[in-house]
Amino acid sequence: MSTSVEISDVTRIREQSWFASLLANQALWVTVAVALICIATAIEQPDSFATKNNFHNITRNFAAIGIIAMGMTAVIITGGIDLSVGSVMALSAIVAARLLESGFDWYVGVAGGLMAGLVVGAINGALIAHIKLPPFVVTLGMLSIARSLAIVASDNRVIYQFGEGGDTFKWLGGGRLDLPWIDGDVLPLSNMFVVLVVMAVIMSIVLRTTSWGRYLFAIGGNEHAARLTGIPVDRIKIQVYMLAGFTAAIAGILSAGYGGSASNGMGKTYELYVIAATVIGGANLMGGKGSIYGAFIGAALIFLIRNSLIMFGVDANWYDLFVGLFIILAVLLERLRGRTRG
Amino acid sequence: MAVLELTGIAKHFGAIEALRGVDLTLEDGEVLGLMGDNGAGKSTLVKIIAGNFPPSAGQIRIDGKAMHFHKPVDAREAGIEVVYQDLALCDNLSAAANIFLGREFKRKFGFFRFLDFGRMYQRAGELFEELQSETRPRDLVKQMSGGQRQAVAIARTRLSEPRIVLMDEPTAAISVRQVAQVLDLIRRLRDQGIAIILISHRMPDVFAVCDHVAVLRRGSLVADKSVADTSPEEVTGLITGAIARA
Numbered sequence: 001m002s003t004s005v006e007i008s009d010v011t012r013i014r015e016q017s018w019f020a021s022l023l024a025n026q027a028l029w030v031t032v033a034v035a036l037i038c039i040a041t042a043i044e045q046p047d048s049f050a051t052k053n054n055f056h057n058i059t060r061n062f063a064a065i066g067i068i069a070m071g072m073t074a075v076i077i078t079g080g081i082d083l084s085v086g087s088v089m090a091l092s093a094i095v096a097a098r099l100l101e102s103g104f105d106w107y108v109g110v111a112g113g114l115m116a117g118l119v120v121g122a123i124n125g126a127l128i129a130h131i132k133l134p135p136f137v138v139t140l141g142m143l144s145i146a147r148s149l150a151i152v153a154s155d156n157r158v159i160y161q162f163g164e165g166g167d168t169f170k171w172l173g174g175g176r177l178d179l180p181w182i183d184g185d186v187l188p189l190s191n192m193f194v195v196l197v198v199m200a201v202i203m204s205i206v207l208r209t210t211s212w213g214r215y216l217f218a219i220g221g222n223e224h225a226a227r228l229t230g231i232p233v234d235r236i237k238i239q240v241y242m243l244a245g246f247t248a249a250i251a252g253i254l255s256a257g258y259g260g261s262a263s264n265g266m267g268k269t270y271e272l273y274v275i276a277a278t279v280i281g282g283a284n285l286m287g288g289k290g291s292i293y294g295a296f297i298g299a300a301l302i303f304l305i306r307n308s309l310i311m312f313g314v315d316a317n318w319y320d321l322f323v324g325l326f327i328i329l330a331v332l333l334e335r336l337r338g339r340t341r342g
Numbered sequence: 343m344a345v346l347e348l349t350g351i352a353k354h355f356g357a358i359e360a361l362r363g364v365d366l367t368l369e370d371g372e373v374l375g376l377m378g379d380n381g382a383g384k385s386t387l388v389k390i391i392a393g394n395f396p397p398s399a400g401q402i403r404i405d406g407k408a409m410h411f412h413k414p415v416d417a418r419e420a421g422i423e424v425v426y427q428d429l430a431l432c433d434n435l436s437a438a439a440n441i442f443l444g445r446e447f448k449r450k451f452g453f454f455r456f457l458d459f460g461r462m463y464q465r466a467g468e469l470f471e472e473l474q475s476e477t478r479p480r481d482l483v484k485q486m487s488g489g490q491r492q493a494v495a496i497a498r499t500r501l502s503e504p505r506i507v508l509m510d511e512p513t514a515a516i517s518v519r520q521v522a523q524v525l526d527l528i529r530r531l532r533d534q535g536i537a538i539i540l541i542s543h544r545m546p547d548v549f550a551v552c553d554h555v556a557v558l559r560r561g562s563l564v565a566d567k568s569v570a571d572t573s574p575e576e577v578t579g580l581i582t583g584a585i586a587r588a
Contacts, residue, residue, distance in 0.1 A: 230414065231444050265462060
């Protein structure tokens with residue numbers, strides 16, 4: 001068998017053409033859905049939907065879910081799940097708020113809140129990686145524990161007196177960045193959305209171009225094989241749960257700043273929206289598959305549905321039904337595409 | 343000097359004696375067929391050599407130096423590569439990503455280190471060419487045939503300069519045409535001076551590529567003979583116990 005083909009000819013061949021892999025990309029279809037919903041709503045409500053203020057509002061509203069979805073994507077790619085993120089959000093917000101309330105400056109509060117998220121994530125990760133407990137059960141337990149700790153730490157009250165560092169703390173979550181726009185105008189972007197975009201860019205780069213990112217996919221694809229090649233599987237698992245806790249803490253701290261108060265009820269059922277966002281964006285709960293852009297656009301879709309329903313005058317109580325439909329539709333789409341591929 | 347020398351290898355799992363007193367030597371560029379019935383101890387022996395677990399007794403020497411492996415990576419560093427029966431591939435990754443898994447080429451960029459995709463695709467392409475396999479580095483393993491998957495697993499062993507490659511039932515679950523391809527791959531490894539231990543149930547494969555054949559029965563080595571000095575009938579007798587020892 002003589003090879004007249006040069007190596008470089010073969011190495012450049014991809015398994016799918018650029019166009020085919022784009023069509024098979026779930027995130028693309030979600031992007032199309034987002035665009036269609038935007039166009040439809042803009043036609044229905046030209047004066048209130050396609051405005052800079054509404055853009056500011058929607059992007060801020062989905063930012064918290066989006067930020068946590070960054071960490072959740074990493075967890076789901078390894079084949080895990082983290083149900084505790086909503087509770088961690090509340091716990092971190094309460095820890096930060098209590099520190100501020102007792103007179104510490106804003107950065108101490110922020111550091112304390114982030115630390116709470118990291119510690120909870122490390123405990124989740126250690127139980128999952130070292131004791132080999134199932135992630136679903138460990139984080140379900142932690143959902144309960146972290147919520148309870150948040151309630152205890154807050155004395156079951158809403159904390160809104162942030163003391164000296166309060167102004168900066170509130171600006172972090174509630175402030176905005178004015179992007180220069182046409183005609184000397186500005187496009188207001190919430191700080192939360194800016195944080196989300198920055199995190200999404202960093203996480204995309206990490207997942208695509210570093211060995212750590214590749215190991216997440218390897219662990220999700222075949223954990224045993226990953227272990228045999230010497231990948232520090234246990235350490236990486238702990239790291240992804242710490243990342244999930246960290247992102248939940250960021251979301252909690254920013255939400256508390258935005259709302260001007262920290263309540264121990266913050267983030268209830270958010271884990272479901274976060275998981276929904278990642279799954280709608282193309283992540284597979286069996287592991288080995290998922291993308292940051294997918295999680296981003298999935299989070300956008302979930303909140304856009306809410307906004308559009310209101311704009312169309314649909315009773316807001318129908319909202320969760322639509323979210324549910326989109327989750328099932330997303331999985332159905334994947335199944336159909338899987339069938340046509342072989 | 344023998345590249346691999348096993349002396350008195352034994353392994354107990356609680357009360358179960360999986361291996362006892364196994365002595366075996368392997369020279370450079372030699373292909374050893376390791377045969378035996380299910381439960382004879384083949385996999386246990388391979389896992390000991392591959393560093394998955396330590397022996398209860400006995401010694402492993404590589405180039406005359408005593409080795410103590412605590413994990414598979416230790417064995418890999420000593421020049422032992424393994425093609426596992428299930429191939430240990432990640433279906434969701436490309437051929438190149440699987441080959442380099444855990445040993446990626448990286449490029450420094452300030453404080454950060456990023457994957458060097460160009461070099462990895464290039465090197466993976468070269469490895470497949472050496473193996474004369476028509477596998478493309480960017481293809482997802484999920485979409486590959488059994489023979490191509492074997493090629494990926496074998497190409498992975500060529501990344502370092504291995505002394506010994508252990509292959510656990512590489513021809514068990516693939517089509518006849520692909521079996522021929524895999525046997526060719528084994529010959530090419532041997533031609534490069536690599537010693538190979540081939541664990542197989544398939545007598546024709548062992549007689550086609552091996553220089554030596556060793557037979558395990560109920561944890562003991564009952565034969566270690568040159569292929570020229572034995573026959574499939576004798577080996578079958580040794581495996582089943584119809585022939586006690588040879």
